[in-house]
Amino acid sequence: MMNKLLRPLSLPWLMVPAIAVADVPSVTVDIPPVYSLVDQVMGELGSPKLIIQPGASPHGYAMRPSEADALSRADVVFWVSDDLTPWLPKVRKSLASGAVMVELMETDGTQQLAYRQGATFDAHDNHDHDHDHDHDHDHDHDHDHDHDHDHDHDHHNHGHDSHDHQAHNHTHEGIDPHGWLDPVNAQAWLGAIAESLANLDPENAGTYRQNAAQGQAELDTLINTLNDRLVAAPEARFIVFHDAYQYFENRFDVPAAGAISLSDASSPSPARIREIQTRVSDEGIQCVFREPQFNPALIDSVFEGTGVETSIVIDPLGVGLPLDTTLYPQLLTQLADGIVRCAEHSLTR
Ligand SMILES: [Zn+2]
Numbered sequence: 001m002m003n004k005l006l007r008p009l010s011l012p013w014l015m016v017p018a019i020a021v022a023d024v025p026s027v028t029v030d031i032p033p034v035y036s037l038v039d040q041v042m043g044e045l046g047s048p049k050l051i052i053q054p055g056a057s058p059h060g061y062a063m064r065p066s067e068a069d070a071l072s073r074a075d076v077v078f079w080v081s082d083d084l085t086p087w088l089p090k091v092r093k094s095l096a097s098g099a100v101m102v103e104l105m106e107t108d109g110t111q112q113l114a115y116r117q118g119a120t121f122d123a124h125d126n127h128d129h130d131h132d133h134d135h136d137h138d139h140d141h142d143h144d145h146d147h148d149h150d151h152d153h154d155h156h157n158h159g160h161d162s163h164d165h166q167a168h169n170h171t172h173e174g175i176d177p178h179g180w181l182d183p184v185n186a187q188a189w190l191g192a193i194a195e196s197l198a199n200l201d202p203e204n205a206g207t208y209r210q211n212a213a214q215g216q217a218e219l220d221t222l223i224n225t226l227n228d229r230l231v232a233a234p235e236a237r238f239i240v241f242h243d244a245y246q247y248f249e250n251r252f253d254v255p256a257a258g259a260i261s262l263s264d265a266s267s268p269s270p271a272r273i274r275e276i277q278t279r280v281s282d283e284g285i286q287c288v289f290r291e292p293q294f295n296p297a298l299i300d301s302v303f304e305g306t307g308v309e310t311s312i313v314i315d316p317l318g319v320g321l322p323l324d325t326t327l328y329p330q331l332l333t334q335l336a337d338g339i340v341r342c343a344e345h346s347l348t349r
Pocket residue numbers: 178242244263264316
């Protein structure tokens with residue numbers, strides 16, 4: 001009897017994985033890119049649970065019971081920022097879980113950028129009237145949009161009202177929450193994720209840190225590759241659908257000339273569309289990028305017959321990519337692809 005019980009212990013290579021798996025924390029994340037980074041850090045030890053499913057916009061989201069369950073049972077929750085998901089803090093509070101909460105935009109080494117203003121951004125023009133103009137209209141249109149997420153309207157409008165008030169004061173304090181699109185932020189987050197998991201699961205601390213370091217090194221290579229491609233491409237003049245990409249634009253020095261929507265969460269006003277149309281004709285804009293989450297009919301009707309390339313799709317979340325460690329690097333590669341295709345389009349025009 002004793003002998004039988006002891007036998008497995010004499011085969012430690014069989015026992016170690018079982019013990020390790022039992023100790024691995026239950027991890028829940030918000031969006032697919034964060035899933036990808038956490039999956040990299042967890043490696044063979046496990047995978048996180050995802051709240052916001054691929055294809056859904058994080059700004060307004062109605063959680064399914066299974067997703068609320070994943071949140072309430074988590075040992076640790078990694079999410080980008082309450083500015084990205086203004087409905088999430090209330091949900092977290094109501095669940096009263098004992099989970100460790102890690103808001104990635106607030107972790108050490110994260111570069112934060114302020115939201116840009118106006119359809120064509122502050123940096124590109126100095127018209128004093130732009131702010132008042134845009135925000136009056138955006139305010140009017142707050143109630144029209146986001147028809148897919150009716151039950152979120154309360155949280156949603158609440159978040160946007162406060163943003164509008166800041167904008168009306170012309171003090172632009174809001175931090176743009178799309179920070180994962182800077183791979184240097186992602187490198188910092190890999191380290192933060194590894195440290196949080198190492199604290200919860202000291203036995204596997206070395207594995208988490210090693211996996212994070214490997215992910216950071218791979219991102220170094222990717223940054224160099226994308227940089228070389230974007231530097232070699234001719235200059236691309238493009239407008240994005242929603243202002244989600246400035247972290248990528250900054251890192252690789254490929255600035256957008258404007259955004260049609262102020263955020264995922266607001267539809268463009270007629271005045272904003274006119275401003276974009278003027279810019280397209282005045283400044284030789286080559287491309288207006290689509291996003292899979294948004295109605296393409298709007299772009300078609302606004303830019304029909306202008307010669308502007310409108311068929312290139314980019315997206316900040318990696319819609320359609322496999323949900324694993326490869327999603328994050330592929331997401332960045334797709335953004336670079338879109339910009340390079342836009343630049344090539346201009347050569348054949
Ligand atoms: Zn967004």
